[in-house]
Amino acid sequence: MKRISFDLPTCLSLATVLGLLLAAAGTWWPPAGHPSLKCAGIALVFLAGxxxxxxxxxxxxxxxxxxDIDLLMVTAAVAAAAVGAALEGAVLLTLFSISTTLEHRALGRARRAIEALMALRPETALRKAPDGSVVDxxxxxxxxxxxxxxxxxxxVPADGVIAHGRGGVDEANITGESMPVSKEPGEQVFEATINLDGVLEVVVSHTVADSTIARMIRLVTEAQEARAPSERFSAWFGQRYTVAVIIGAALAFLAFYLLGRDWEQALYRAATLLVAASPCAIVISAPxxxxxxxxxxxxGGVLFKGGGAIETLAAVRIFAFDKxxxxxxxxxxxxxxxxxxGDEDGFLSLLAGLEAHSEHHIAAAILRETKARGLKNVAVMDVNAHxxxxxxxxxxxxxxxxGNTRMASAMGAAIDDPALTQLAEGAQTVVYLGRxxxxxxxxxxxxEARGTSAPALRALRDSGVRRIVMLTGDRRPVALRIGAGLGVAPEDIHAGMLPQDKVETIAQLTRDGAVAFVGDGVNDAAALARADVGVAMGAAGSDVALQAADVALLSENMQKLAEAHRLARRTVAxxxxxxxxxxxxxxxxVTGSLFFNLPLPLAVIxxxxxxxxxxxxxxxxLSDRIRTPDPR
Structure with missing residues (x-):
């Protein structure tokens, strides 16, 4: 059972409720009333509220x-007391105090939702000493x-890399994915995720203070402090409108008085107008x-860099994807x-020696093939990436x-061997090695396309996305093969692109509306920055990806993107x-207070x-389905 915390606002609200109850008892019980009890109750309400x-x-x-808008409420309550309606003023202050406390507690719940991850952190860790002993x-x-x-x-007590052991890891706390992820030596594990089976030895790569969860909390906190356009508008409107309400109430007082009401009635009507016209609900609508x-x-494993990113993503109708x-x-x-x-093993050893210095996914594939054949990499130095x-x-x-044909041309190499020419005609990526x-x-x-890519693209189209574009540095036959399986129109597939080409293409797309670019957050930093909304894919544990994009998908599940777009549109709605x-x-x-003698208590309610x-x-x-792992 949850324990209720009694902070100062809550205690003050309870005091106003107690004061109002005393005032009500002093007014109607006993039948003749009890003036001193009534006065004590009203005094308590005005003091506490x-x-x-x-x-x-x-x-x-x-x-x-x-x-501050709160000044309107206090002014109205004092005005009510001045004209002999102190009980109505007490009702105003009590309800205002209760609603303010509820509002702060509700918004505090929203702010604390991400911090609940802190409770998932293990308090201790089993550290292996150099002599092989284990210390808690x-x-x-x-x-x-x-x-x-x-x-x-x-x-997992801290972010790290597996040194020994294999097993499944539940990463739902970080990425929102329900299915465990198989981990092998050399792969990352994140703090607060759960080792399901096997014994793993993990080398710590980040301290607890700089872990994935710590970065998530910092980013969400910064996002909550950064105001969206609608929030900035409501704050701007609230300030100016509050001044207008005060001036309007003063003019209303004069108007009622000049129209024949006595000053008490005129002041009471002006106080009612102050409450009725207060923009509290408008100001809190967006936050x-x-x-x-x-x-x-x-x-749910999606980090927005502020409310502005949510509102912009909701307006996006063109998505561009890195392949x-x-x-x-x-x-x-x-x-x-x-x-x-004819020496395949020698060729692969030489190619792997060069690709061992690259972090590209193709290099990883070549290294895996070399390892599977039991080959050793040739030593290569002075490596530069292009x-x-x-x-x-x-x-x-x-x-x-x-590299590709672009690299071959730069080296003055001609690809005229029939066997190599035949490879280039296929729909697979070709890597040439030359001297x-x-x-x-x-x-x-x-x-191969991700299993979640096609459903995610369908969901985006169903939500009103007009155009989906694929950008890649790969050859067009390869891009067409992947695009055909995902339902991307051939005219929306751009192949053989350099990083600057992607930036130029996105700049052209923005002429037709807001554009979101989805990439890995590392190789596509310029394109992510140029788009109206940059979305980094699989950003868990990556500082570069988390900083480069407006939206970071911590998992590699493309359906999270469709859910984030749906959530953004729902938020704006x-x-x-x-x-x-x-x-x-x-x-x-306001209409009731000006023309229909609306009582102050009803205006307050x-x-x-x-x-x-x-x-x-x-x-x-807070209960949106984006935070519920998809059973797959």
Missing amino acids: GVPTAWSALSSLYRQRVL IPAPELAVGDVVILRPGAR AAILSALSAAAR TGTLTTGRAAVNQVVARD PSAGITGRDSIGQLWA GPTVLGAVTVAD IIRQNFIFAIGAMLVL GHEGGTVLVVLNGLRL
Whole structure:
């Protein structure tokens, strides 16, 4: 059972409720009333509900030159007391105090939702000493390079890389994925994920203070502090409108007085107008929804860099995707080896020696093939990468290069061997290896589309996305093969692109509307920055990816992108609902106070009730299905 925390706002709200009950008892019980009890109750309400609010409002006005909306409520309550309606003023302060406390607690729930991940962190870790002994130490004492032992069922105490052992790891806490991920030596594991089976030895790569969860919490906290356009508008509107309400109430007082009402009635009507026209619900409309969306998305493995990213993503109708590692698995396999001298093993050893210095997915495929054949890599030095072309280096004999036809042309090499020409005509990626102008041979590498890519693209189209574009540095036959399986139109497939070509293409697409670019956050940093919304795929544990994009998908599940787009659109829809409701309710209350003698208590109930309803409507996003792992 949850324990209720009694902070100062809650205690003050309870005090106002107690004071109102005393005032009501002093008014109607016993039948003749009890004036001293009534006065004591009203005094308690004004002290607990009015003084702190007035002090806070006046402090904001003095220090920040900000006219707080709370000042309207206190002014209205004092005005009611001045005309002999102190009980109505007490009702106003009590309901205002209760609604404010509920509002803060509700928004606090949204802010605390991501911090609940902190509770998942293990408090201790089994650190392996150099002599082989194992010591149980507090997790925060772990340092980079320490080796920790993970037993089955244990939570990972810090981000690290598996040194020994194999097993399944439940990463739902980080990525939102329900299916365990098989881990092998050399692969990353993240703090607070669960080792399901096997005994793993993990080398710590990040301390607890700089772990994936710590970065997630920092990013979400920064996002919550960064205001979206709708939030900035509501704050701007609230400040100016509050001044207008005060001036309008003063003019209303004069108008009622000049129309024949006595000063008490005129002041009472002006106080009612102050409450009815207060823009509390309008100001809170956007923050309530955006804070909830940010928290729900983070728990589902999607990090937005602020409310602005949510609102922009909701407006996107054109998505551009990098192919490799985004729409495809990025785990390619070598299908064919052609060595012009007939020595495939020697050719692969030389190629692997060069590709061992690359982090590209094709290089990883070549290294896996070399390892599977039991071959050793040739030592290669002075290696340089050439984006979208290939890699160069030097062995004991001389200069080497590996890459695509662009790299071959740059080296003055002609691909005229019939066996190599035939490879180029296929729909697989071809990597050539050469020494100067001589081509030594080639390998073909194939990459496959992710299982979640096609459903995700269908979901995006169903949600109103007009156009889906694929950008790749690969050859067009390869791009067409992948695109055909995903339903991407041939005219929307752009192949053989350099990084600057992707930036130019996105710039052209933005002429037709807001564009989101989805990439790996490392090789496509420029394209991510140029798009209206940059989305980094598989960003868990990657500092570069988390910083490069406006939206970071921590897992490699493409369906999370479709869910993030749906959540963004739902958030904007709820913000719109809140604005319409808040403005409509305010117009009804203002009309009633000006023309239909609306009683002050009803204006209070309408105003505070509307504010609470707006907050609760925004909080619906906390339970959005994006935070529920998909059973697959």
